[in-house]
Amino acid sequence: MIDRLRTNPISLRIWYPRLVEDASFARLLRQLQRIRADRVYLFDNGYMDNFQLAPATLAERLPVLTKRIAQLRRAGLRAGINSGATVGHVGDMQGAERLLDLDWWVARNGATLPGIACPLGRRFLRWMETYFRRLAETGALEIFIDDDFRLHNHGGPSRGDWGCFCGLHLTAMTKRTGRALSRAALAAEIARCAPGRISEEWIALWKANFRDLLARIEKVVHAVNPRIRLGLMPVQNFIRDFGEDFLREAIRVVSVGHRPLLRTHDYHGLPHEMFPGSGLAAKRTAPPEAEHVVEIENLAHNVHECQRSPRTTRYAILSALAVGMGGAAPTFGDSERDMPWEQAYWDMFRANDRFFRAVANLTLRDTTLRGIPIRHRAYQRQVRYMDCRENVWSDALREHPDSLAAHFGVAYQWDAHPVWLLGELPSTLTREELAAVLNRGAVIDVAALQCLRRLGYGEQLGVEPGDLVRYRRGHRFLPHPLNGTSGGDINALRAPFPVFRLIADPSRYEEVTEFVSWTGRRIAGGILVQKEGPGRNVILPHALCLVGDDATGIMNTQYRRLMRRLLAHCLGEPLKLRIETPPRLAPYYFERTDGAVIVTLLNGYYDDVYGFDLVFGDGARLARKKVYRVMPDGRIQRRPTLRLRAAADGACRLRIDSRNALKNCDVLTLLLAA
Ligand SMILES: [Zn+2]
């Protein structure tokens, strides 16, 4: 089992240019020792040359990497390599096409994207074998295969997305489907993102290709040194496109007897974000013994032009540790040379060493995270929301399903019911799966409803989006008894905001809200619920991703309560409460095998929080436990002023006083034990 008190949960990633000069490397090594680092990942590239390395460039860099890895080992650090690119990240990387002779990726519109290789190309596959063999020869003990093998993010939706459409790919598809489609016809079919023979074969082709690539890499690397751990980097796109089963298979192919190693995606976003990337999805999917290190990006290009300060870097790391990921791999500083201002980051790492270890260890060992109910595949990070009346497409950045726990400020005991269908549906959902979800009952937002109708489920659902009505300030959803929010209106939408008039058979659906103007005039019905089963679907007349406060995106209390009622309605049973917090906090609830409960609370907002109650549903189990807190120095200390007290309905409550305030941009970790 991984012990994070004895091993450092932080493994920094260092760009290649920082390794070249002896003096620069010596400074780096001193800093690493000062922060008690025991593992680092060396990039074989810099940020400025983040593409396929040509043979000559690689040959120049290998001796440097080999020498630094040996020096690190002598200093007691384990060194791994982060390969800069496999397929390549984005097209048009200047000069790439002059340096490597590969078949390049061809976009949907027929444009060649030099800098991204077509992964079916023989020369590419042979080059990957050479490249990874060379990396293995450096003495690295861990090698990460980069996250650029995916259908998306290769140069924008109109160009590099949905995969490579070169001659090799067209031929391979003709062979699989028995139908010769033109590039335009194939691209149009794939971009429809609808289940069907063509898209199933497309995904199967890419999986077979990736399986082949991984098997080749595994073979050449372990021929050099069987002790090398090969790591995968499953980003959201990868899991969405290829599915969780395939991730499991990919892990098996590269791990061969080693503890699986996964680097998942950062919580890309602004400093106050609290939305996990692919980490929790990968953790659910990977075998329990796997080691996870969450990528913490800290360059302007990756965090929405907002470089993280030492404080927000700390928060991003703690956010990963607080959900039980157990490790983080941050970058920080300048990719080309060391800068005086970087000292503040080194100081932060040193000051938080014991705290990071304690939080990581407590949430990682013998624990099960409860109450994160939403399957990754039922929700996409990036969707296109169509305003069909005005025929305007706009991209909305969608958060990960696990972040719904943060929206609700509450965690319930659920199994992984796929009860959400939100936004454009992922291409890995098959027709059978979709039919099963609809039969069981789901919360369906209007974007998913449009998608389902395109796929031919209109009849089964018996509801369609009619006119578009603009939500403006002052418009409200009036509640219905079902939502039990006697407190007042649901005024939770951002304005202006598209809401659809839903057209449904009144014998099959009932309204649970009414959409009215500020004078109370009825504009449209609001949310619909299906009256009879088997599935009791709930239809939202708007896209769920856009619900929330204009500034923060946080749902208000009334809307969150309504969503809980609707979910209970879908599931046909009341939800069992695990923990409830004030709305802005994200609670994570772990059960440990010895009966203890661990709670981590994230506060990503610029305000300290105290003087509130945590409500725990399982009072019978918890009411007599003592409360301990992970202190900034890493000690786990009994806190006499934190006392659990029994409450109504078998719940119990815990008052968080000012002495135990949850600071802004911070995490509070509590242990409830005998
Ligand atoms: Zn990346």
Ligand SMILES: [Zn+2]
């Ligand atoms: Zn191709």
